Amino acid sequence: MASSAASFRPSMGAAFTRLTSNPSSRRIRPSLTQIASLSTTAPLLKRHTYPGARSNKDMSKSRGQSALRRTGLRWRLSVSDEPLPKPKSRDELPPVEVDPDHGLWDFFPNRETVAAAPEDDMKHGRAWMVEELRSKSWEDLHKLWWVCVKERNRIATGAWERERGKMGFGKSEAQGRDREVRVTMRGIKHVLTERFYAWEDAVKMAENDPEIDLSGKGRPFTPKEYLEEEGVEDVKAEEEKEVVDVRGPIEGEGAAIPSEGKAQGEAARL
Amino acid sequence: MQPTRALLGMRYRKLRLTTKDVNKGFYKGTGSGSMGRHTPRGGYIIEWNKVRTFVCPDLTGFRLTPFVTNTVKRTYGQYETKLGPKDPQEYLARWKAENGLD
Numbered sequence: 002m003a004s005s006a007a008s009f010r011p012s013m014g015a016a017f018t019r020l021t022s023n024p025s026s027r028r029i030r031p032s033l034t035q036i037a038s039l040s041t042t043a044p045l046l047k048r049h050t051y052p053g054a055r056s057n058k059d060m061s062k063s064r065g066q067s068a069l070r071r072t073g074l075r076w077r078l079s080v081s082d083e084p085l086p087k088p089k090s091r092d093e094l095p096p097v098e099v100d101p102d103h104g105l106w107d108f109f110p111n112r113e114t115v116a117a118a119p120e121d122d123m124k125h126g127r128a129w130m131v132e133e134l135r136s137k138s139w140e141d142l143h144k145l146w147w148v149c150v151k152e153r154n155r156i157a158t159g160a161w162e163r164e165r166g167k168m169g170f171g172k173s174e175a176q177g178r179d180r181e182v183r184v185t186m187r188g189i190k191h192v193l194t195e196r197f198y199a200w201e202d203a204v205k206m207a208e209n210d211p212e213i214d215l216s217g218k219g220r221p222f223t224p225k226e227y228l229e230e231e232g233v234e235d236v237k238a239e240e241e242k243e244v245v246d247v248r249g250p251i252e253g254e255g256a257a258i259p260s261e262g263k264a265q266g267e268a269a270r271l
Numbered sequence: 272m273q274p275t276r277a278l279l280g281m282r283y284r285k286l287r288l289t290t291k292d293v294n295k296g297f298y299k300g301t302g303s304g305s306m307g308r309h310t311p312r313g314g315y316i317i318e319w320n321k322v323r324t325f326v327c328p329d330l331t332g333f334r335l336t337p338f339v340t341n342t343v344k345r346t347y348g349q350y351e352t353k354l355g356p357k358d359p360q361e362y363l364a365r366w367k368a369e370n371g372l373d
Contacts, residue, residue: 126338132348133339135356140328141335147327149337182337195357202359203366210363222371 107151108158115166116159122174128184134192142189149186153179 066075074081110117134142156179163171207213213222274283290299307317352358 126336126340127345128337129339130345130347132346135348144328144330144333145335145337147330148333148335152337185337199357199359199362202357203362206359206363212367213363220372222367224367224372 108154110155110159115162116168116171117155117175119171119174122156122159122171122178125178125181128181129188131188131191134188135195137192139193142193146186146189149182149189152182156182 063075066072106112109115110121129145137145156175160172160175162168163175204215207215212225212228214220278286288297288299290301304321304323306322307315309315348356350356350358350361352361354361
């Protein structure tokens with residue numbers, strides 16, 4: 002009412018200044034009679050000690066912490082209350098999806114095992130003879146080479162896994178099989194080299210051959226009968242006519258010279 | 272590079288030379304082949320014509336295996352000349368017969 006500033010108590014004056022000076026830092030107070038200007042009291046300033054706490058400093062900051070024994074952390078972190086995933090055992094996991102057409106399957110003899118059993122590794126024939134390979138075309142030899150490479154990869158994978166998994170015997174049988182494959186590969190290389198050398202020598206001979214024209218213009222080959230008689234045309238057509246490329250060797254597609262029994266050599270089985 | 276203490280003295284000289292030995296001018300390859308050339312500043316330029324590529328053909332439907340059945344006896348070819356399959360004369364004659372005329 003007709004109260005002057007002198008009738009205000011000191012604590013009341015503090016409340017007024019706070020209200021007028023800084024409205025953003027208002028605090029909700031239950032009553033305006035006794036307002037503390039500090040956030041805490043002297044008794045509260047003394048740090049709270051937990052029962053059983055030590056009075057001196059613990060110099061070892063990681064005391065009691067062990068990753069091996071899974072003790073957990075000593076101090077709480079901001080993420081300590083976050084729920085962490087628990088590891089699952091392998092049986093509980095969903096099965097791994099595998100592509101049935103994946104190329105890496107060719108490294109194994111079958112889908113069940115990583116290495117062939119010795120009794121299965123023993124079941125193989127003999128290596129190809131050079132004579133048998135001579136009648137094969139370039140395409141066949143090229144493909145056979147890569148079949149051999151894949152077989153050797155399979156054998157090597159098996160040997161590695163057998164060693165790693167301590168599976169036992171089988172090295173000797175695998176080596177015998179590998180030997181046959183390598184002999185076949187050797188034969189392929191021999192045939193191709195031989196064919197190339199023969200072609201090189203044949204080209205050299207053809208330069209002196211009157212029937213053959215290597216210039217590139219006109220026919221490469223004119224038989225002797227045609228050289229004598231001009232104007233004769235149309236030879237009886239051959240079975241397979243391929244474009245003659247004087248730079249490339251001919252392919253051995255027919256069994257010209259070797260014995261006929263060799264034709265069964267192509268029936269290659271295990 | 273220097274060897275460790277265990278190899279001091281003359282012991283290191285009894286070992287085989289490696290790529291890290293000898294100061295300058297000594298080159299020892301690792302069996303991987305030359306794929307290009309060095310630049311004067313220590314770099315390396317790959318020459319793609321030197322890099323080897325492996326061409327695998329399509330093997331679907333291919334029935335030959337690395338082995339031949341043991342029931343087929345080994346038979347050697349019969350050739351008229353001493354050179355046999357290497358004979359260029361035979362090669363040329365065969366070319367004329369099979370491939371000469373289109």
